[in-house]
Amino acid sequence: QVQLVESGGGVVQPGRSLRLSCAASGFTFSTFAMHWVRQAPGKGLEWVAAISFDGGNKYYADSVKGRFTISRDNSKNTLYLQMNSLRPDDAAVYYCARDAAHSGFDWLDFWGQGTLVTVSS
Amino acid sequence: SYDLTQPVSVSVALGQTARITCEGYDIGRKNVHWNQQKPGQAPVLVMYNDYRRPSGIPERFSGSNSGNTATLTISRAQAGDEADYYCHVWDSVSGVFGGGTRLTVL
Numbered sequence: 001q002v003q004l005v006e007s008g009g010g011v012v013q014p015g016r017s018l019r020l021s022c023a024a025s026g027f028t029f030s031t032f033a034m035h036w037v038r039q040a041p042g043k044g045l046e047w048v049a050a051i052s053f054d055g056g057n058k059y060y061a062d063s064v065k066g067r068f069t070i071s072r073d074n075s076k077n078t079l080y081l082q083m084n085s086l087r088p089d090d091a092a093v094y095y096c097a098r099d100a101a102h103s104g105f106d107w108l109d110f111w112g113q114g115t116l117v118t119v120s121s
Numbered sequence: 122s123y124d125l126t127q128p129v130s131v132s133v134a135l136g137q138t139a140r141i142t143c144e145g146y147d148i149g150r151k152n153v154h155w156n157q158q159k160p161g162q163a164p165v166l167v168m169y170n171d172y173r174r175p176s177g178i179p180e181r182f183s184g185s186n187s188g189n190t191a192t193l194t195i196s197r198a199q200a201g202d203e204a205d206y207y208c209h210v211w212d213s214v215s216g217v218f219g220g221g222t223r224l225t226v227l
């Protein structure tokens with residue numbers, strides 16, 4: 001069965017960096033686009049970034065553009081989110097999610113359980 | 122950027138029909154997807170491409186999309202349907218979520 005397991009969350013000071021990982025299993029990771037979506041405490045879902053199946057196309061929300069980098073290693077079935085210059089408003093649960101599309105981007109059919117990022121001095 | 126607007130809350134009596142709307146400019150031209158999120162849990166896809174149900178989602182869930190409004194309809198509402206519901210579209214180069222609707226089953 002499809003499994004997405006996020007890791008790498010924790011407490012970090014403002015201005016510092018953190019790298020999240022998402023280990024995928026149960027499907028052919030290299031043929032699906034992937035996304036990061038976050039949810040601040042008590043708030044709604046916010047799309048963060050997406051990457052095509054081969055890593056050739058990457059897209060970002062304006063709120064993270066220039067600070068966050070999405071990447072993937074298809075040989076390791078792993079998705080990453082490098083987060084730099086973290087701000088207090090980046091604090092959230094970060095979910096990785098599989099895009100159902102093999103080409104382009106569409107709906108998110110499987111989600112991980114999320115990893116919590118806290119930004120505080 | 123593209124905006125999606127949902128009502129903050131919707132209430133429905135047990136066994137009745139709930140309708141959750143998602144408004145966006147010319148949303149009828151886009152593929153709309155819906156995710157359900159229960160407290161403390163990850164979101165779960167309940168509808169995709171306007172009206173298609175993933176396997177395992179009850180037929181009580183249906184969807185429509187036209188003009189400036191997409192709608193998720195839940196018939197014969199059950200206590201287990203209480204959750205937050207988010208509409209979602211892919212808008213050319215970014216994903217967009219609605220603000221979410223809290224469904225309460227009375």
